[in-house]
Amino acid sequence: MAEHNAPMRKIDGGRRGMTGDLTNLIYGRVQPQAVDLEQAVLGGIMLEKDALTVVLDILRPESFYKEQHKQIYKACLNLFEKSQPVDLLTVTENLKKSGKIEEVGGVSYLVDLTNKVGSAANIEFHARIIAQKYIQRELIRVSTEIINDSFEDRKDVFDLLDSAEQGLYEITDKNLRRGYQHIGDLVLRARTQMETISQSENDLTGVPSGFEDLDSLTNGWQRSDLVILAARPGMGKTSFTLALARNAALEYGKAVAFFSLEMSNLQLAQRLISMEAEIEGGKMRNAQLEDYEWAQLNRAIEKLSDAPIYIDDTPALNIFELRAKCRRLKQHHNIELIMIDYLQLMTASAGDKRTNREQEISSISRALKGLAKELEVPVIALAQLSRQVEVRSTTDKRPQLSDLRESGAIEQDADIVSFLYRPEYYKLEEEGDPPGKTELIIAKHRNGALKTINIKFIAQFAKFVNIEDDNFLLPSSLNDDLKAVGGDSFSLEEDGGFNDFPDDAF
Numbered sequence: 042m043a044e045h046n047a048p049m050r051k052i053d054g055g056r057r058g059m060t061g062d063l064t065n066l067i068y069g070r071v072q073p074q075a076v077d078l079e080q081a082v083l084g085g086i087m088l089e090k091d092a093l094t095v096v097l098d099i100l101r102p103e104s105f106y107k108e109q110h111k112q113i114y115k116a117c118l119n120l121f122e123k124s125q126p127v128d129l130l131t132v133t134e135n136l137k138k139s140g141k142i143e144e145v146g147g148v149s150y151l152v153d154l155t156n157k158v159g160s161a162a163n164i165e166f167h168a169r170i171i172a173q174k175y176i177q178r179e180l181i182r183v184s185t186e187i188i189n190d191s192f193e194d195r196k197d198v199f200d201l202l203d204s205a206e207q208g209l210y211e212i213t214d215k216n217l218r219r220g221y222q223h224i225g226d227l228v229l230r231a232r233t234q235m236e237t238i239s240q241s242e243n244d245l246t247g248v249p250s251g252f253e254d255l256d257s258l259t260n261g262w263q264r265s266d267l268v269i270l271a272a273r274p275g276m277g278k279t280s281f282t283l284a285l286a287r288n289a290a291l292e293y294g295k296a297v298a299f300f301s302l303e304m305s306n307l308q309l310a311q312r313l314i315s316m317e318a319e320i321e322g323g324k325m326r327n328a329q330l331e332d333y334e335w336a337q338l339n340r341a342i343e344k345l346s347d348a349p350i351y352i353d354d355t356p357a358l359n360i361f362e363l364r365a366k367c368r369r370l371k372q373h374h375n376i377e378l379i380m381i382d383y384l385q386l387m388t389a390s391a392g393d394k395r396t397n398r399e400q401e402i403s404s405i406s407r408a409l410k411g412l413a414k415e416l417e418v419p420v421i422a423l424a425q426l427s428r429q430v431e432v433r434s435t436t437d438k439r440p441q442l443s444d445l446r447e448s449g450a451i452e453q454d455a456d457i458v459s460f461l462y463r464p465e466y467y468k469l470e471e472e473g474d475p476p477g478k479t480e481l482i483i484a485k486h487r488n489g490a491l492k493t494i495n496i497k498f499i500a501q502f503a504k505f506v507n508i509e510d511d512n513f514l515l516p517s518s519l520n521d522d523l524k525a526v527g528g529d530s531f532s533l534e535e536d537g538g539f540n541d542f543p544d545d546a547f
Contacts, residue, residue: 072106072177072178072181073173073174073177073178073181074106074174074178075106075167075170075171075174076106076107076110078167078170078171079105079106079107079110079171080110080153080154080157081157081158081163081164081167082096082100082164082167082168082171083110083113083114083117083154084154084155084156084157084158085158085160085161085164085167086114086117086127086161086164087117087127087128087129087132087151087154087155088128088129088155088158088160088161089160089161090126090127090128092161092164093117093118093121093127095161095164095165095168096164096165096168097121099165099168099169099171099172100114100168100171100172102114102115102118103175104171104172104175105171105175106174106175106178108144109144109145109146109150112136112141112144112145113132113136113145113151113154116132116135116136116139116141117132119135120132120135129151129152129155132151133148133151136151176212179212180209180212183205183208183209183212186204186208187201187204187205187208190204199359199361200361202361202365203361203364203365206364206365206368207364207368210368210372245260245261246260246261246263247259247260247261247262247263247264247266247419248261248262248289248293248295248377248378248418248419249261249262249288249289249292249293249295250262250285250288250289251284251285251287251288251289251292251293252288252481252494252496252505252507253507253509254492254494254495254496254507255481255494255496258483258486258489258490258492258494259457259486259489260489262378262419262421263419263456263488264413264417264418264419265413265414265417265418265419266413266419266420266456266457266487267406267409267410267413267419267420267422267454267455267456267457268419268420268421268422268455268456268457268459269384269421269422269423269424269445269451269452269455269457269458269459270282270421270422270423270424270459270460270461271423271424271425271426271440271444271445271458271459271460271461272425272426272440272460272461272462273425273426273430273431273440274425275463275466276461276462276463276466276479277461277463277479277498277503277505278382278383278423278461279301279303279304279309279312279382279423280312280316280498280503280504280505281461281481281505282299282380282382282421282423283299283309283312283313283316284316284504284505284506285378285380285421286299286350286378286380287313287316287317287348287350289377289378290348290349290350291344291345291348294349295349295377295378296349296350296351296370296374296375296376296377296378297349297350297351297376297377297378297379297380298351298353298366298367298370298376298378298379298380299350299351299352299353299380299382300352300353300354300355300358300363300366300379300380300381300382301352301353301354301382302354302355302356302357302358302381302382302383302386302387303382303383303386304354304382305354306352306353306354309352309354310345310352311325311326312503313345313350314338314341314342314345315502315503315504316502316503316504317341317344317345318334318337318338318340318341318342319337319502319504320334320337320338320502321501321502322501322502322503349374351370351374351376353366356386357386357387357388358386358387358388359387359388359389360387360388360389360404360405360408360409363381363387363408363412364408364412364415367379367412367416368416371416371418376416376418377418377419378418378419378421379412379413379416379418379419379420379421380420380421380422380423381409381420381421381422381423382423383422383423383424383425384402384405384406384409384422384423384424384451385402385424385425387405388401388405389401389404389405389408399450402450402451403450403451406422406450406451406453406454406455407450407454409422409454410454410455424445424451426440426444426445426460427444427445429443429444430444436469437469438462438464438467438469439460439462439480439482440460440462440482440484441484442458442484442485445458452485455485455487456486456487456488457483457485457486457487458483458484458485459481459482459483459484460480460481460482460484461479461480461481461482462479462480462482463477463478463479463480463498464478464480465477465478475497475508477497477498477499477500478495478497478498478508479495479496479497479498479505480493480494480495481493481494481495481496482494495508496508
């Protein structure tokens, strides 16, 4: 007992003693390794021509404990990437050309590796053990960094939490998929993707929006893209993003994470029900529904209950919290689309002492782009526009890139910048415009064309639809319910409509 208690007394004695003792406890022991299996795997690779392809998805150079083994494996990969045979002679020649032959122990060591195994029969099993040992070493490394940083008062605790979670996420992420991307693998994947698309009814490469003209332009929301959707209050930003989330989840089965910094999760759920059941917002709030409307409500709830939509309404969310939540959602629910309502309500971090709001917004937009790349999912962030739109000429209130509020970095970081504009809001409709006509203006498109897409807003349901759907009929099954209680089937297209939601709710 005395031996076990001694280190604890040192830990209580001061920070320097704590760090030193904990470090010694970790590094005073031999780290997890399997050198004999590393030798067997490398020998098997040089013996059999197909052995390397078996372990490519399992091992990376860093997976090997001994430096000389890392260099030998790199030489094998180099030959494979050049479509050259991998055997004792070619590996030896490659290491000689790179000047690494002596570092790995010379030709004699390579010969010894091939002599240690008779075949590569168990190479996959051996490779997985090597990968497990590497993961253990990485966990030790990250944990040690967390311990050492935790004893330092200079590092912000929220930055510490973020780096800790990021380190653990990277260990998981890197060891669940290949650690390098050779062009040969990429072109094969591209061809496979094209073949899959050609055989599918859905020819989009990204997450569908459900709006035909928009999907035609973008080919769906693309992985790693940051999409900014900006508008003045009253244009329907929240309603439009809910429509995007609903379409992706219900129509295409894509898991969506929706972060709402303004509205509660219950309000969003009610808004989704109103859109799906096509029941006016006022009736939703006071629950004064007809029998057929209760039938519509129940059908909508049943449909939405199984939708892979995950709503988080944490107020004043900071980037650290967002990344942490998104990583967990990616791991547990494989989210394919992230939506944030809205960007200007976020903070860079809980411990950020910036006084310049423009710098903070720039930091947030960069972090959102980094999150999109890290998780390989599109991130759609709503943004408010400046009041310049309101003071502009009375004949044209269409937003411009210069109207993005508080930071030009948003425009720089975004792959797509889009604006919502409803002419009828400003009473600037043109003759022949249908009620609810809305312009989705693509003002920046890094990988495509710029275009203004027309969609339609149904005010009484706060719902956006394709403008071609100019006769919004209830589903036939719901009309049957209506007739069953003595009512008439009807269209929801009415002159002028009725906006039952306050303008500033959008």
